[in-house]
Amino acid sequence: MTICNDMTLAAIEPDAGLAAALKLDRAGVIGEIRRSGMKGRGGAGFPTGVKWNLAAAAQGDRKFIVCNADEGEPGTFKDRVILTEWPGRVFEGMTIAGYAVGATEGILYLRGEYAYLRHGLEQCLAKRREEHLLGNDICGKTGFGFDVRIHMGAGAYVCGEETALIESLEGRRGEARNRPPFPVNTGLGGMPTIVNNVETFAWATAILARGADWFKAIGTEQSTGPKMLSVSGDVERPGVYEFPLGTPIREVLRAAGGEDAKAVVVGGASGQCVPANRFARTVSYEDVATGGAVIVFGPGRNMLDVAENFLEFFVDESCGQCTPCRIGNVKLLEGVRRLKRGECSTQQLRELRALGETMRVASKCGLGQSSPNAFLSIIEHFRREIPSRVPVTVEA
């Protein structure tokens, strides 16, 4: 997958962040991350410094640093690029996190389909051990030990959700846990656990290397720093881009050659659909948040097909645990198909929209909570594409 513009990460000196971190005390490292204002790059956008601080304060015989490399969101592939180009950065970031919260064990949870990356990643780990960047007394810092092992995922989208990921690590079905308690307190094996996205760890190294002020200067006040985006769909130059957060969607489209798009779905299957007349909206936590996926739909696309496609995905990928998600997605999918056939009454459409609202608030985890997003936003913005209904009586 092509890298399409200049990547800040390429310019950061390897392991400068780790060296800088080890000169600080633990609180100092967390303070720097907090000051940077960085929010998680995996999608949910939780402030990374706050998460690290909670895990540092939590009591536990062991603590774990987990890197979420499950990258299962349709249309997301920027983590794959990071793991291919700069795997050392990811392990460096995990090591910094380990130092900051007092963890000695790291786990990279690697998407099953990325098995081909494993060999390179293992080599990178071996090299880092040789160079005393992993193992005991890292960089000569007595008493600080940290190592990373790789755990392969097995192809379930839900295992990207952090608590389902932990269940999977523990050898069980990938299913979201009840929260609270949160992983920072009660994670892997009941121990305090940090789960962060691949990109989050990579940026953590840059923050330590260049300072929080440098990071904060990029992006907006609430969305600091650069963000990698996976741009795909009806564009001339699909690939991985880096933009400062707060960049308007229009600009992303211009860079990728997709100005004539009728809509983009930002955030993948679980993201929201933005129609052309809203392309001034920005990619940022305060506006259109994303873990990195920008899927572009050209003028010829039928948006109901898009909704159908995404819902088919959720019908299969729901973990099947909770009612709103497991059955709700089936009902939304049936509804979209009825819409496509022109067989959905306004009454039924209203019911489906209300059901979507219920799924958002009543599902157990982020999967179910975000699964109706695309459907709801397409219904909202593309009313004219909904074939005029054929009046049918409501089934008994």
Place this chain on the structure above:
Amino acid sequence: MRQQDPPPAGTGHAPVRRPSQATDVPHGGDLIGALVSVTIDDHTVKVPVGTTILDAARRVGVHIPTLCHHDDLCVAGVCRVCVVEVEGQRTLQASCAYPITQPTTVRTHTRQVRQARRHIIDLLLSEHAGECTTCFRNGNCELQALAKEYGVDSFRFGRPDRPRHKVDRSSHAVVRDMNKCVLCRRCVRTCIDLQEVGVLEAVGRGEATTIATYLDKPLAEMICINCGQCINRCPTGALRANDPTDEVWAAIDDPTKHVVIQTAPSPRAGIGEEFGLEPGTPMTWEMNTALRRCGFDKVFDTNFTADLTIIEEGTELVLRLHKNLVQGDSSLPLPQFTSCSPGWIKYVEHFYPQYLPHVSTCKSPQQMFGALIKTWYAQLHGIDPAGIVSVALMPCSAKKFECNRPEMCDSGYKDVDYGLTTRELAQMIREAGIHLTEMPRSDFDDPFGTASGSGVIFGATGGVMEAALRSVIEFVTGKKVEDFYAHADIVPVRGFEGCRHAEVQIPKEVGPVPGLIRHLVPDWNWLKGATLKVGVVHGTANARKVMEDIKAGGPFSQCHFIEFMACPGGCLGGGGQPIPTGPAIRAARARAIYAEDAAYGEAGKARKSHDNPAVLRLYQEFLTDGPCGHKSHHLLHTHYTPRGKYIG
């Protein structure tokens, strides 16, 4: 094919799960026991940190509907029916799974909450191929009740037009109809967490999620112990017992058949619940009349063979002790394990087959009775045993499997023809138009008559042990139990704690060996001053703990005798008892059982098994070579099948 460990599908490790996460308190330590204020609708109350919203709501009398929640089980938070609004939270929260750790404001029936609950119920109904009118849970179904509570008046999201799953009727004990399953996973949590057996697990993902056995094999081929605890906790009709009432009615209707029924102690303590009575309302004597009016020719008391079990199993224990302690012969090892719970038996056969020599060879009271009805009773009354249909009313689903074991034919016929649960009998009584609660009281039929109070308490965890100790103490000391324990209530073995220990000090003074077993042991001198160590265990999760303790040489390995019951609470919590179940209901049933035992004392009837006159008559007239003698071995003892966990 390669043999694999069946439970839990795919994960291949011991099916042990951490208990409820919901009560985890972040930062632990100083917060434990602290109080925190919560406002639920108009009520403000202080609760211990970590209390769930659901528990807090119950405390202030606010009703929140639930479906996947069960008081006996760890938290799941999957059905989402119990969602509420928590101030400051973006999404609704499952009240069963939300621990209150800081001052919290909760609203339980806002528009959004009501709409979400209604949607969830509608969604569940859209997948529930239930025909209420033809379902055994009609009128006692939690989904049906929710639909009524939320005024469901149409299938808003449709309903299944045809069944998607084949009904699994392979097991003698449990019938699984996954068309009615709502995926609440109570059965999974029961099987994996409560019982630690691990036959049932959620498999598949998304729309294809189902509850299944390993490779979806028939239940009869699994390591299912038939305890039926899953049935008792299923909110719908997806799980039920294998019901023989049609066959029983057919036998009653057949004039050539002599249909007898033996009734265990627990159904009497539970059946009232089926007729709207408070849990713990005993119906022993009314039920006797109802059974006769249903058409049973004789009504016997299983407690008779409970008493007999005490004599046989107690004798076996004495023999084992003598062999091990005096003769240095450990071919029949200690501790001796009880054998009256067929769920426990199948559990050992699967999970600890190497420990089968520890299990008493005594049949369960049900099967002892079966063997005697078609021999002694038939002889006494000149009835052709071939024409006898022997039914056993049990609180238990495993008894159905037990009576179908091929080895249970020592009378020359199938010793017990049908195992009937409390629920199934209640159905028969309703069908016959009998008002149980208005029945005149009547006694059990001879020659077995009314048993002792010790037989009655078999129904509660610890009861077998208490009954055994009453007899052993009197046998060995020659004194009255009452000299050691007021009213012969051996309180240390009572209660609901999962694994219990007790010690009985044999005094320096021993008595003569009673006539019944004098030919087996010469004297009691070898027991002078000894400490008899006993254990009481209920629920197979606790059984596993004790077995692992024994394996590791822990305190339970020092015991001489251990009572194991497969079901939580003992038989009174059996898989054939009225639904629902829960800690309070089981405690009420236990009170009924202990009250009946006490009443025997007040009425001047026997309270100890060895005082049961009918048992003594049996040894005089029929089992003339005494307890553990040749004839008793033939009819009253059995052997077990090492099964292991592996399924081909």
